[in-house]
Amino acid sequence: MKLFPLKSVAVWAMVLAITATSCSDKKASQLVIGNTDIERPHELVVVKRSVLETRLDSLPAGKYIILKQEGRPLVVQHDDRDGDGAWDEIAFLVPLQPGEKKVLDIEVSDAPATIKAAVLAHVRHKRKHADNTFGDDLPGDTVPAGQPATDFSKQPLPPFLTEGPAWENDKVGFRLYFDVRNGKDIWGKTTSRMVLDEVGTDTSKNYHAQADWGMDVLKVGKSLGAGSLALQMKDAGGKDTLVRLGGANMGSIVYQKIADGPVRAIFRLQYPAWKPLDSTNVVAVAEEISIWGGQYFYESNVYLTGAPAGSKLVTGIVNLHSHASKTIDTAGCEVLYTYDAQSENKDNLGMALLVSKKLFDSFITTPNANTDVQNTYAVALNTGNEPVTYRFYAGWQPSDPQFASEAAFRNFLSQEIKRSSPVTISWK
Numbered sequence: 337m338k339l340f341p342l343k344s345v346a347v348w349a350m351v352l353a354i355t356a357t358s359c360s361d362k363k364a365s366q367l368v369i370g371n372t373d374i375e376r377p378h379e380l381v382v383v384k385r386s387v388l389e390t391r392l393d394s395l396p397a398g399k400y401i402i403l404k405q406e407g408r409p410l411v412v413q414h415d416d417r418d419g420d421g422a423w424d425e426i427a428f429l430v431p432l433q434p435g436e437k438k439v440l441d442i443e444v445s446d447a448p449a450t451i452k453a454a455v456l457a458h459v460r461h462k463r464k465h466a467d468n469t470f471g472d473d474l475p476g477d478t479v480p481a482g483q484p485a486t487d488f489s490k491q492p493l494p495p496f497l498t499e500g501p502a503w504e505n506d507k508v509g510f511r512l513y514f515d516v517r518n519g520k521d522i523w524g525k526t527t528s529r530m531v532l533d534e535v536g537t538d539t540s541k542n543y544h545a546q547a548d549w550g551m552d553v554l555k556v557g558k559s560l561g562a563g564s565l566a567l568q569m570k571d572a573g574g575k576d577t578l579v580r581l582g583g584a585n586m587g588s589i590v591y592q593k594i595a596d597g598p599v600r601a602i603f604r605l606q607y608p609a610w611k612p613l614d615s616t617n618v619v620a621v622a623e624e625i626s627i628w629g630g631q632y633f634y635e636s637n638v639y640l641t642g643a644p645a646g647s648k649l650v651t652g653i654v655n656l657h658s659h660a661s662k663t664i665d666t667a668g669c670e671v672l673y674t675y676d677a678q679s680e681n682k683d684n685l686g687m688a689l690l691v692s693k694k695l696f697d698s699f700i701t702t703p704n705a706n707t708d709v710q711n712t713y714a715v716a717l718n719t720g721n722e723p724v725t726y727r728f729y730a731g732w733q734p735s736d737p738q739f740a741s742e743a744a745f746r747n748f749l750s751q752e753i754k755r756s757s758p759v760t761i762s763w764k
Contacts, residue, residue, distance in 0.1 A: 363391065363392060363393050364391045364392065364442065364763035364764060365441065365442055365764065366439055366440060366441055366442060366763065366764040367383075367403065367439075367440045367442055367761065367762075367763060367764075368437055368438070368439050368440075368761070368762045368763065368764055369381060369430060369432065369437065369438045369440070369759055369760070369761055370436075370437045370759060370760040370761075370762065371432040371433065371434060371435060371436045371437070371438075371759055372434070372435075372754070372757055372759065373434045373435060373754075374434060374751065374754040374755055375432070375433060375434055376430075376431065376432040376755055376759070377431050377630060378429050378431065378628075378629055378630025378631060379429065379430050379431070379432050379755075379759060380427060380428075380429055380599070380600065380628045381427070381428055381429075381430060381759070381761070382425055382426070382427045383425065383426050383761070384424065384425050385422075385423060385424050385425060385426075386424075388401065388426070391763050392442065392444065394444065395444055396444075397422060398422075398446075399444050399445065399446065400412075400414055400423075400444070400445050400446070400447055400448045401414070401426050401442065401443070401444065401445070402442075402443040402444075402445045402448070402449045403426075403428060403440045403441070403442060403443075404440065404441045404443065405438065405439070405440055405441075407441075409449035409451055410428050410429075410430070410440065410449075410451075411428060411429070411449075411451050411453045411598055411599060412426050412427070412428045412448060412449065412599075413426065413427045413428065413595065413597070413598060413599040413600060414426055414448060415427060415594070415595040415600075415602070416594075416595075417594060417595075417602075427595075427599050427600050427628070428599060429456070429599055429628065429629055429630065432759065439764070453598055454506070454528070454529075454598070455530055455597045455598040456505055456506050456597065456598055456599060456600075456628065456629025456630065457503075457504070457505045457506075457596075457597045457598070457599060457600045457601040457627050457628050457629055458503065458504055458505075458530040458532065458533075458596060458597050458601050459501065459502070459503040459504075459593055459596055459601035459602070459603045459627070460473045460497070460501070460502060460503075460532060460533055460596075461473065461474050461477055461496065461497075461500065461501040461502075461514075461591055461593070461603075462474060462496065462497040462533075463477070463495060463496055463497075464493055464494065464495050464496065464497070468492070468493055469537075470497045470537055473533075473593075474591075474593070475592070475593050476590070476591060476592045476593065477514075477590075477591045478588055478589065478590045478591070479514055479515065479588060479589050480588050481584065481586065481587045481588050481609070482516060482584050483514065483515040483516060483589070484515060484516065485499075485513065485515045485516060485517050486499055486515070492539045493536075493539060494536075496514050497536050497537065498511050498532070498535060498536040498543070499511065499513050499514060499515070500512040500513050500514030500515070501514060501591055501603060501605075502523070502532040502535075503532075503601055503603065503625065503627050503634065504523060504525065504530060504531070504532050504601075504627065505601075505627050505628060505629050505630070505631060506525075506528035506529075506629055506630065507525060507528075507630065507631060507632050507735065507736075508522070508523065508524065508525055508631075508632050508633075508730050508732070508735065509522070509523030509525055509531075509532055509550075510522055510523065510562060510627075510634055510728075510730075511523065511532075512605070513556075514589060514591070516582055516583055516584065516586065517556075517582055518564065518565075518580070518581055518582035518586060518589065519556045519559075519560070519561040519562075519564050519582070520556075520561045520562040520563050520564045520728075521552060521554050521556055521561055521562055522552070522553050522554040522562045522685075522687075522730045522732075523535070523543075523550060523551070523552060523553070524550045524551055524552075524553035524679065524681075524685070524730070524732035524734065524735055525549060525550040525732075525735055526548070526549060526550045526734050526735060527548070527549045527550065529549075530597075531549045531550070535549070544680055546681055546734070550732075550734070550735070551680070551681060552680060553679040553680050553681060553685055553730075553732055554654065554679070554680065554685075555654070555656055555657070555680055556654055557654065557656055557710070557711055558708075558709065558710040558711065559652065559653075559654035559655070559656065559702075559709065559710060559711040559712040560580070560650070560651060560652030560653070560654065560709060560712045560714060561652075561653075561654050562653070562654070562687065562728055562730065563634070563636060563651050563652070563653075563689065563726065563728035564580065564581070564582075564651065564652070565580070565581040565621070565623065565638065565649065565650070565651055566578050566579055566580045566581060566649075566650040566651070566652070566708075566709050566714075567579050567581070567612050567619065567643065567647050567648070567649060567650065568647060568648040568649075568650050568700075568716050569612065569613075569616070569643075569644050569646070569647040569648075570644070570646070571613055571615060572613070572614075572615035577613070577708075578650060578700075578702065578707070578708060578709050578714075579612040579613060579708055579709075580708050580709050581607060581610060581621060583708075585610065585611045585612065585613075586607060586610050587607060587608065587609030587610050587611070587618075588607070588608065588609060589605060589606070589607060590604075590605070590606040590607075590608070591603065591604070591605060592604045592606070594624070598629075599628055599629060600626055600627065600628035600629070601626070601627050601628075602624065602625070602626045603624070603625055604622060604623065604624045604625075605622070605623045605624075605625070606620075606621070606622045606623075607620065607621040607622070608620050616644055617642055617644075618642055619640060619641070619642045619643050619644075620640070620641040620642055621638065621639070621640055621641075622638070622639040623636055623637070623638050623639075624636070624637045624638075624639075624723070625637075632729050632730060632731055632735075632736075632748075633690070633727040633728055633729040633730070633752075634727070634728055635725065635726075635727050636651075636725065636726055636727075636728070637723035637724070637725050638723055638724040638725075638726075639722050639723050639724075640719050640722070640724070643719055647719060648697050648698075648716040648717060648718065648719065649716070649717045649718075649719050649724050650700065650709075650714050650715065650716050650717070651689060651714065651715055651717070651726055651728075652689070652700075652702075652709070652712040652713055652714030652715065653672065653673075653674055653687045653688070653689060653712065653713045653714070654687075654711055654712060655674065655701075655711050655712060655713050656678070656711050657676060657677070657678035658674040658675075658676040658678045658713075659676055660674070661673065661674050661699070661701070661713040662674070662675075662746070663699060664746070664749060664750065664753065666693075666753055667693065668692065668693050668753075668756070668757065669690055669691065669692060669693060669753050669756060670690075670691050670692075670693060670696040670715070671688055671689065671690050671691075671749055671753065672688065672689045672699055672713060672714075672715050673686060673687065673688035673689070673729075673745070673746070673749060674686065674687050674688075674713060675687075675742040675745045675746075679732060681734075683732070683733050683734060684732075684733040684739060684740065684741075685730070685731070685732050685733070685739075686729070686730070686731040686732075686739055686742070686745035686748075687728070687729060687730055687731075688728070688729040688731075688745075688749055689715050689726055689727070689728055689729075690726065690727040690729065690749070690752065690753065690756065691715055691717060691725070691726045691727075692725065694718075694721065695717045695718050695721065695724055695725070695726075696715065696717065696718070697715075697716040697717055697718050698715075698716045699713070699714070699715060699716075700712075700713075700714040700715070700716055701713055701714070702714060727752075727756075729749070729752070731745050731748060
């Protein structure tokens, strides 16, 4: 199967900062990270190998980067984005106080720094064996068109652990239904350890009930759940219609793991043969999902090929148990959010979508019956610029006291908007 390639994408807040400072011929031995006026407890910094090669005296093949602050090494993840066996990017987390400039010494080494550190991000996908155990974590997998949803009345375990790929960090987790539903769901967490290799392996433990690690907190139904995808377009008669990326016409789904902790986890989902309507051509879709330590969101970069002229990419939040949606409008971002006692545990859960103002088209509320996508507050996004990027947030009250009220959740989102602006990177 031939799949269209994906361009390497760094975190949206960092792309400009890195490329804007990578033009000088001066060779560097230090990396300087400058903050704005907002505290950033877990700022992800991503630097491409190509930039490092222009900045350092030498970076031979097979060598690694060590970063030190005042002599102490940081946890640096070396990620092979294109699968050629050589790393293409480094990723690391730094805490930054308002206005702080952090100076890191750069060393080139035969091996990464040896540091005992907690794993802060993880993605996994496992298939079930005939003996009802689950196999090893798969680097890639494909399901055919029409892959049915699990019928738990006929089988105790699904063909994939928790029904498909799952990703988590030290704060929150998510999963994808790897079948015709193609929906996204939320794991509320009350522990910082990685748990999704264990959850769902034992039928005597119900992950819809709260456990010491957390629980599945969301009912998705026929909605767009926790940031699932759809396309807003015109049908053959010229009528506006919203078509989910799912169902029999979706075609196959191809999963590929790109990076897996300790700092961040990345995977791709490709849909090479989606035919939204009988009257449309094939629309090829690729989604690259990232999660990293210290955050209550995942970030999605979506690529479309062959989308009808004027169509909009749509993503949304389930509203089965929320009373109203709210918005936050700023110069650079649009935020759609809900906050209610809407978890499956009947406690408070805030959910939000944060998008760039440049991509934003409109907010949508779907009907609750007689339509492909139901019970959803949604955001329509312009598809002219690629990738189409959004962040999906989940703030469950048992995870953190800052989600104990709507006012607190809104304040959290306001801080996140400020953090979405880039830090600066310079070289010494």
